Amino acid sequence: MNDVMSTILNHRSIRHFEDKALSTEQIREIVSCAQAASTSSFIQAYSIIGVKDVEKKKKLAELAGNQEYVLKNGHFFIFCADLHRHSFIGENKEENINQSIESTEKFMVALIDAALAAQNTAIAAESMGLGICYIGGIRNKLEEVKELLKTPERVIPLFGMAVGYPSKLTDQKPRLPMNHIYHEDEYEQDKGVYASQLEEYDEVISSYYTKRTNGKRKDRWTDQITNMLNKPTRMYMKEFIEKNKMNLK
Amino acid sequence: MNDVMSTILNHRSIRHFEDKALSTEQIREIVSCAQAASTSSFIQAYSIIGVKDVEKKKKLAELAGNQEYVLKNGHFFIFCADLHRHSFIGENKEENINQSIESTEKFMVALIDAALAAQNTAIAAESMGLGICYIGGIRNKLEEVKELLKTPERVIPLFGMAVGYPSKLTDQKPRLPMNHIYHEDEYEQDKGVYASQLEEYDEVISSYYTKRTNGKRKDRWTDQITNMLNKPTRMYMKEFIEKNKMNLK
Numbered sequence: 001m002n003d004v005m006s007t008i009l010n011h012r013s014i015r016h017f018e019d020k021a022l023s024t025e026q027i028r029e030i031v032s033c034a035q036a037a038s039t040s041s042f043i044q045a046y047s048i049i050g051v052k053d054v055e056k057k058k059k060l061a062e063l064a065g066n067q068e069y070v071l072k073n074g075h076f077f078i079f080c081a082d083l084h085r086h087s088f089i090g091e092n093k094e095e096n097i098n099q100s101i102e103s104t105e106k107f108m109v110a111l112i113d114a115a116l117a118a119q120n121t122a123i124a125a126e127s128m129g130l131g132i133c134y135i136g137g138i139r140n141k142l143e144e145v146k147e148l149l150k151t152p153e154r155v156i157p158l159f160g161m162a163v164g165y166p167s168k169l170t171d172q173k174p175r176l177p178m179n180h181i182y183h184e185d186e187y188e189q190d191k192g193v194y195a196s197q198l199e200e201y202d203e204v205i206s207s208y209y210t211k212r213t214n215g216k217r218k219d220r221w222t223d224q225i226t227n228m229l230n231k232p233t234r235m236y237m238k239e240f241i242e243k244n245k246m247n248l249k
Numbered sequence: 250m251n252d253v254m255s256t257i258l259n260h261r262s263i264r265h266f267e268d269k270a271l272s273t274e275q276i277r278e279i280v281s282c283a284q285a286a287s288t289s290s291f292i293q294a295y296s297i298i299g300v301k302d303v304e305k306k307k308k309l310a311e312l313a314g315n316q317e318y319v320l321k322n323g324h325f326f327i328f329c330a331d332l333h334r335h336s337f338i339g340e341n342k343e344e345n346i347n348q349s350i351e352s353t354e355k356f357m358v359a360l361i362d363a364a365l366a367a368q369n370t371a372i373a374a375e376s377m378g379l380g381i382c383y384i385g386g387i388r389n390k391l392e393e394v395k396e397l398l399k400t401p402e403r404v405i406p407l408f409g410m411a412v413g414y415p416s417k418l419t420d421q422k423p424r425l426p427m428n429h430i431y432h433e434d435e436y437e438q439d440k441g442v443y444a445s446q447l448e449e450y451d452e453v454i455s456s457y458y459t460k461r462t463n464g465k466r467k468d469r470w471t472d473q474i475t476n477m478l479n480k481p482t483r484m485y486m487k488e489f490i491e492k493n494k495m496n497l498k
Contacts, residue, residue: 001278003252004376008282008369029250031431033257035424037368038383041477042470044425049432056434085429086478089447089471097478104490104497105388105483108360112407115364119286120257122365123372127253134287139354150435158361159289175284176293180334182280183298185305186399198338221291222338228290229335229346234354238497241353248353248487248497 007127012172014131015069017164021052022075026128030163033124037116045106046114047082048121049149049157050075056148060160063144064137074130074164078138078145079118081110083246084154101154102249107241114158125163135160140233142240153245171212174204176221198222256376261421263380264318266413270301271324275377279412282373286365294355295363296331297370298398298406299324305397309409312393313386323379323413327387327394328367330359332495333403350403351498356490363407374412384409389482391489402494420461423453425470447471 001009022030027050034048051057052075060078061070070076083101090097100106122132138145138160145157175181180188180197188194202220209217238248250258271279276299283297300306301324309327310319319325332350339346349355371381387394387409394406424430429437429446437443451469458466487497 002376004256005278005282005373007253008373009285011285011287013287028427029254031427033254035427035430036258036260038260038262038371038381040383040385042422042473043477044430047430047432047436049434049436051434053434085443085447086474088443089474090478092444093471093475095475095479097475099481099484100478103481103484104487106478108388108407108486109385111357111360112364115361116368116371119365119368120372122287123369124254124257127251132287134289136289136358139357148435149432150438152436155436158357173291178277178280178284181284181293181296183296183398185298185300185302186397187296187298187401187404189399194334194337195341198334222342224291225335225338226342226344226346228292229339229349229355230344232349232352235348235352235498237357238353249484 008123011122011126012170013133014166014170015133016166016168017069017073017131017162018167019072020074020165022163027075030121030124034117034121037120039113039116040109043086043109043113045081045083045086045110046117047080047155048117049078049080051078059148060138060145063141064135064160065140067135067137069133069162070135070160073162077121077161077163078149079114079158079161080151081107081114081156081158081246082154083110084152087154102245104248107246107248110246111158118159118161121161130163131166133162135162139237156241156244156246174208176201257372260371260375261419262382263415263419264382265415265417266318266322266380266411267416268321269323269414271412276324279370279373283366283370286369288362288365289358292335292358292362294330294332294335294359295366296329296404297366298327298329300327308397309387309394312390313384313409314389316384316386318382318411319384319409322411326370326410326412327398328363328407328410329400330356330363330405330407330495331403332359333401336403351494353497356495356497360407367408367410370410379412380415382411384411388486405490405493405495423457425450
């Protein structure tokens with residue numbers, strides 16, 4: 001086990017930060033790491049917006065569902081799928097590349113590019129002793145987020161990341177059994193095995209909550225999942241994406 | 250600069266590997282790291298398929314556009330967006346969660362989850378002295394990939410990753426200028442600045458190729474981009490995704 005793997009395995013989401021901003025140098029180092037990630041066919045279809053302005057952070061915290069740690073952190077990053085620069089290049093060269101740019105395939109490429117850069121950001125920050133928390137909540141109100149950050153067409157803000165000096169550590173939640181996530185040569189074909197892996201995991205999660213709350217909570221993972229998915233959220237997403245001239249053809 | 254950041258910054262895609270398979274222990278360690286990545290609201294909406302079977306690898310190499318390193322490596326991973334387990338849980342509990350599962354929002358969540366796990370995989374492997382290469386080429390023919398790996402509905406194979414002991418190192422390609430990828434407080438509003446950043450980068454890439462090829466190639470990045478995007482690819486993607494009961498509502 002080397003230092004890199006220890007850093008990765010030690011990850012937990014941090015939601016309480018000291019009142020201490022990251023330095024410009026720290027931000028530059030972190031963004032260099034983000035940029036070092038792989039990118040599909042060298043397309044570099046993402047952008048990162050660092051938010052320092054306190055009023056903007058307040059507004060973002062509110063839009064993300066009153067998440068205090070969107071305001072109170074060392075720095076706040078927003079990762080965007082970005083095909084704007086490609087579209088800009090196409091227009092300047094008078095090349096018609098819109099069919100590509102508006103395809104589901106390229107939407108996927110941009111999402112994946114942004115996520116790879118984001119995970120490098122997370123690991124780099126954690127290696128510096130900082131904590132991080134991904135913020136999907138900015139997708140609650142993308143129209144407002146877009147206005148706040150003045151993102152042009154073909155840029156979709158995907159998620160935020162609060163980074164800072166941890167002031168309160170959190171526990172690590174146990175993940176799905178490895179043999180449920182990881183298959184060899186083909187996807188698990190035995191429904192009995194598949195179901196029993198999920199049951200096994202329900203027990204793990206239930207004991208995790210029992211221990212943590214002195215028996216007050218006993219949630220099973222599969223119940224959490226159905227409770228969450230029973231309520232469809234952000235159903236405006238397709239419309240928003242298409243309005244911003246990306247996807248979904 | 251710590252070891253973690255050096256590992257991240259030292260990344261380059263490796264396409265030539267020694268004929269030496271990863272051990273089961275190495276694979277387990279790498280997959281543990283993948284699982285340690287953040288996951289949106291604890292949904293864990295991805296799966297990884299490790300391919301060892303030589304016939305399957307040959308077929309995958311062919312489907313990916315005759316990429317030899319899909320066959321010749323230490324291990325081959327395929328990362329999938331996976332809402333199958335959630336759908337399976339919903340059916341077992343007789344809960345109707347299909348509206349959620351078939352939303353664009355949840356498709357994005359699954360893609361991002363898979364990509365975060367993949368980037369942890371890449372960094373973990375590189376920290377062990379291994380090299381990696383992402384393989385988007387499996388998206389050329391997803392119908393065949395799906396058949397080969399027997400993935401059920403609501404599982405979308407997104408990309409592969411060849412991992413192994415490097416037998417030939419490659420150069421690192423310079424990335425876009427940091428101030429083009431990274432904005433503060435709002436997206437760059439000045440089109441002149443935006444255009445000049447791209448021009449600056451064209452010079453960087455052009456010198457990179459000139460040096461590497463003794464002047465035979467002088468490609469500019471913006472030309473590479475328009476050449477690539479002039480030819481729309483994988484335009485069947487939306488249809489494939491919908492046929493597999495994910496997305497795009």
